[in-house]
Amino acid sequence: MDHDCSDTWGHLRTLPAEQRLVSLGDCTHGGVLRHWASAGNSEERSRVAFNPYTPADAVRQLAADPSAHVRMQVCFNPNAEPDVLAALLLDPSPEVQDAIRCAFDTEIGHVLRRGSRTAIYKGDDLD
Ligand SMILES: [Zn+2]
Numbered sequence: 001m002d003h004d005c006s007d008t009w010g011h012l013r014t015l016p017a018e019q020r021l022v023s024l025g026d027c028t029h030g031g032v033l034r035h036w037a038s039a040g041n042s043e044e045r046s047r048v049a050f051n052p053y054t055p056a057d058a059v060r061q062l063a064a065d066p067s068a069h070v071r072m073q074v075c076f077n078p079n080a081e082p083d084v085l086a087a088l089l090l091d092p093s094p095e096v097q098d099a100i101r102c103a104f105d106t107e108i109g110h111v112l113r114r115g116s117r118t119a120i121y122k123g124d125d126l127d
Pocket residue numbers: 003004005026027028029032
């Protein structure tokens with residue numbers, strides 16, 4: 001879905017919640033994503049954590065998120081730096097441990113960590 005992020009992050013605030021989630025998944029604007037990494041609710045932060053355009057510093061912040069669901073998405077983000085991924089290997093949540101194994105040990109995990117999101121939109125494997 002196209003959206004206009006050229007001015008500020010503010011327009012996303014005016015969207016209905018469901019549309020905002022879609023936009024946060026598709027957004028390619030680092031500054032917008034960095035804002036919602038802090039300001040969003042846990043569902044919104046999950047979308048930001050999974051978005052391959054989220055800058056490394058925001059991904060690092062989301063790796064320490066109180067929500068395990070957010071931390072799980074970080075495992076598949078191509079901007080997660082090696083020390084961030086290493087810390088997630090020791091995450092206390094079994095769900096996050098499963099996610100990091102999936103990210104490194106499965107074909108879809110490798111595809112996602114390279115930044116491709118096409119497989120998801122086609123519905124392959126994760127449908
Ligand atoms: Zn955007």
